[in-house]
Amino acid sequence: xxxxxxxxxxxxxxxxxxxxxxxxxxxIQINKNDFITIIGxxxxxxxxxxxxxxxxxxxxxxRIERKEKLKIGYMPQSISIINTMPITVxxxxxxxxxxxxxxxxxxxxxxSIGEIINKQLSVLSxxxxxxxxxARSLLNNPDLLILDExxxxxxxxxxxxxxxxxxxxxxxxxxxxxxxxxxLHLVMVSTKKVLCLYKHICCSxxxxxxxxxxxxxxxxxxxxxxxxxxxxxxxxxxxxxxxLAGEE
Amino acid sequence: MSYYGExxxxxxxxxxxxGILLGTGINFGVIFVCLLFxxxxxxxxxxxxxxxDTLLGVLAHLALSIGIIVISLxxxxxxxxxxxxxxxxxxxxxxxxxxxxxVAIAILLIFLNWSSLLLVTxxxxxxxxxxxxxxxxxxxxxxxxxxxxxxxxxxxxLLLITAMLIIPAATSRRxxxxxxxxxLIATLVGIISVFSGIFxxxxxxxxxxxxxxxxxxxxxxxSLSFKFLINKD
Numbered sequence: 071x072x073x074x075x076x077x078x079x080x081x082x083x084x085x086x087x088x089x090x091x092x093x094x095x096x097x098i099q100i101n102k103n104d105f106i107t108i109i110g111x112x113x114x115x116x117x118x119x120x121x122x123x124x125x126x127x128x129x130x131x132x133r134i135e136r137k138e139k140l141k142i143g144y145m146p147q148s149i150s151i152i153n154t155m156p157i158t159v160x161x162x163x164x165x166x167x168x169x170x171x172x173x174x175x176x177x178x179x180x181x182s183i184g185e186i187i188n189k190q191l192s193v194l195s196x197x198x199x200x201x202x203x204x205a206r207s208l209l210n211n212p213d214l215l216i217l218d219e220x221x222x223x224x225x226x227x228x229x230x231x232x233x234x235x236x237x238x239x240x241x242x243x244x245x246x247x248x249x250x251x252x253x254l255h256l257v258m259v260s261t262k263k264v265l266c267l268y269k270h271i272c273c274s275x276x277x278x279x280x281x282x283x284x285x286x287x288x289x290x291x292x293x294x295x296x297x298x299x300x301x302x303x304x305x306x307x308x309x310x311x312x313x314l315a316g317e318e
Numbered sequence: 319m320s321y322y323g324e325x326x327x328x329x330x331x332x333x334x335x336x337g338i339l340l341g342t343g344i345n346f347g348v349i350f351v352c353l354l355f356x357x358x359x360x361x362x363x364x365x366x367x368x369x370x371d372t373l374l375g376v377l378a379h380l381a382l383s384i385g386i387i388v389i390s391l392x393x394x395x396x397x398x399x400x401x402x403x404x405x406x407x408x409x410x411x412x413x414x415x416x417x418x419x420x421v422a423i424a425i426l427l428i429f430l431n432w433s434s435l436l437l438v439t440x441x442x443x444x445x446x447x448x449x450x451x452x453x454x455x456x457x458x459x460x461x462x463x464x465x466x467x468x469x470x471x472x473x474x475x476l477l478l479i480t481a482m483l484i485i486p487a488a489t490s491r492r493x494x495x496x497x498x499x500x501x502l503i504a505t506l507v508g509i510i511s512v513f514s515g516i517f518x519x520x521x522x523x524x525x526x527x528x529x530x531x532x533x534x535x536x537x538x539x540x541s542l543s544f545k546f547l548i549n550k551d
Contacts, residue, residue, distance in 0.1 A: 126446040144444065156497070157440070
């Protein structure tokens with residue numbers, strides 16, 4: 071068996087549920103300091119793939135290997151409890167986590183939640199909630215940060231600010247990032263590799279910078295243009311649905 | 319999953335019936351059947367045969383009905399009302415010791431698993447991503463709920479146990495700022511409700527269960543107006 075330096079590697083992973091194929095023959099490898107963005111429409115199996123990679127769903131076939139003592143920070147899309155229970159930001163970030171004051175303060179500063187640290191979760195705005203979820207995932211200095219559609223509920227400026235934050239974290243920390251994105255064409259500029267997923271890996275590759283693309287500049291402005299890259303799909307096959315059109 | 323607590327409460331009547339029938343005593347019967355109910359439900363749920371609520375509905379009411387039949391088959395006529403609505407007069411000093419033990423165990427279990435339970439309540443997926451085994455948590459909850467049902471059966475009655483799972487928590491939700499505070503205040507509300515409720519039931523010569531629930535609901539409405547008064551400042 072080859073000794074791999076990969077943080078997580080998945081080979082031939084398939085998931086069948088009620089005889090329906092959710093994931094088909096997925097190969098993916100996440101190495102140190104990688105920045106991988108997985109894109110795909112709804113129903114593509116992105117969340118299922120994350121669950122398999124994190125180890126809380128066993129695939130029907132295939133093999134997933136995780137590096138020993140791998141520390142994963144997981145940022146979910148959202149959390150289900152908001153109003154049922156009173157809890158402050160600080161309590162939420164630290165529940166069931168081993169931490170010391172230094173790392174807590176580091177995370178609070180990094181993600182800029184100093185002002186809301188004692189607020190109740192139920193009164194936070196969408197952008198504030200995202201930063202709080204991010205803070206929690208960073209608290210124990212993970213090797214790999216897994217972000218599940220982190221910007222989905224944010225408006226354009228919220229997205230921009232959030233992506234800037236991720237970029238800073240990626241450059242300052244010794245960390246790998248696996249991001250699942252809802253956008254089928256745009257990914258963060260720091261992305262090294264894009265995987266297009268629709269039950270199987272349709273295509274993959276590196277994105278292209280668009281900082282100079284005049285059309286994009288006029289639509290989204292210079293800041294956004296500097297933050298994002300365009301990914302050109304290179305499918306050599308067709309599906310029964312045109313998922314590039316953003317349907318499904 | 320508050321329906322889960324209600325379902326365990328329903329199944330307890332089968333435990334009562336079996337306990338009387340087999341002569342093992344009500345407490346053992348209840349604990350045995352409730353635990354069995356919980357394990358059976360979790361096993362069936364894992365196999366994804368039906369939706370959770372449907373499964374609970376079927377199992378809980380089946381257990382309740384079999385329990386009523388078993389009790390009515392008994393030679394000596396037994397007053398079911400006492401089990402449905404509570405009758406403090408049926409509580410013996412032996413029963414009290416069982417209750418003390420049950421409460422101590424329940425508190426210990428919750429205390430030792432507090433942060434895991436809290437994280438699971440906050441978000442299922444987040445808890446799983448951080449390594450909490452959902453089966454372990456479900457079994458833990460089943461055990462604690464079983465103890466709660468066994469302990470409250472004679473005082474509150476199985477029909478209204480769910481009320482005491484929900485109302486004190488709803489009351490303290492308005493008054494607390496952290497999960498720990500919420501648990502403590504809910505406990506306090508529960509204690510006040512039970513004490514006052516029992517005295518009320520003596521005064522009115524009414525069953526203890528409904529009297530306790532009425533007091534707890536009054537406290538709930540008071541907490542609503544309390545928050546309103548605070549906000550006025």
